[in-house]
Amino acid sequence: MTKKPRILITNDDGVDAPGIKVLEQIARQISDDVWVVAPLTNQSGVGHKFTLGQELKIEQRDERIYAVNGSPADCVVTGMTHLLKKKPADIVLSGVNRGQNIADLVNCSGTAAGAREGALQGALGIALSQSMDFSNEHLIEWDCSKAYGAQVVEQIIKSARGTETYYNINFPRCTADEVSGIEVVPHQRFSTSPFEYYPSDNAGKHFVAILETPKPLTPEADCVRLLDHNAITVTPLLLQQTDMTELERLSGTLQFSKVSRDEG
Structure with missing residues (x-):
């Protein structure tokens, strides 16, 4: 990783x-080479959707700040393979x-997908989310993200080994001085x-x-550690999704019987 890495920023809540x-404030504590390519509108819950077969438009908002009328994955592809094509970002x-983006919600999260597509494009992908109480959707505090975002990201940058793993960070809904620490945890697998x-x-x-x-x-998983213990949770996630244990167990056990066609 370069001393001042090139950073591409996206999200799923929209460029505004x-x-x-x-996140811009966090990134600029790490590097002065920061670019933003984010959805024009809210794309929450779209997962790793690509807007295929439809024309997309890039709108320049400011120097190094762009909006795309597509998904987070669309934005990362646009940034990495077009806007930054000559020098793609080191970090997304x-x-x-x-x-919060915790538990099985990582499967549908547009935020996680932005980091995942970054990793698929060869960058270090990191997703960041600020926990909130959804019973009061108008109240969200960014205190923990602002206070600890840069130091958590910097530690991941220093410790990361390649880009086959991407990372999901969640900040607790408490004041900065109430944070209990940083914990590396698995994501919660729900029973259903x-x-x-x-x-x-409406009928x-x-x-x-x-x-x-x-x-x-x-x-020990992210739900409890984040919501009940005020921990900043970090979950490493793999791009390789194959169940290698099951692959080994099934290898050689599935039988093939060729079906002959009646050509008459």
Whole structure:
């Protein structure tokens, strides 16, 4: 990693979201070569969606700040393979998301996808999220992200080994002096998907929503450590998703019987 790495920033809350301004502040403590390529509108929950078969447009907002009318993954591809093509970013930071991205939610998180696509493009990918109480959606404090964001990211940069792993950071919803520490933890595997049908007041329509957290929760995983213990959680995630144990177990056991076609 270079002394002053080139950093590309994206998010899923949109280019005008307050969290991306926090992430800019974090990135500029690490490097003076910082670029922003973020969605024009809110893309929360889109996961690793690509806008295929539709034209996208780049809108320059300021020097080194661009908006794209697409997903976080679209933005990273646009930044890495077009805007920064001659010198792609060393690090892709995604966030700071408005609300925690923990447990199985990493599978649908646009924030996590921004970091994942960064890693797939050959950069060090890091997703950052600020925990909040969703019962009061108008209240979110960025205190912990601002206070500790740069030091957590810098430690990951120093310790990372290649780009096959990307990282998911969550900051607790407390004041900076109430943070208990930094913990490297697995993400919570729920007993079932947290998403379910929720009827709308409008006839014939409904929402897909999280109404309650599936139980039980693992004490050592990110949900409990972040929400109950005020820890900054760091979860390393692999690009290689193959279950190698199952691959080895199944190897040579699946039988093939060739089907002959009646050509008459």
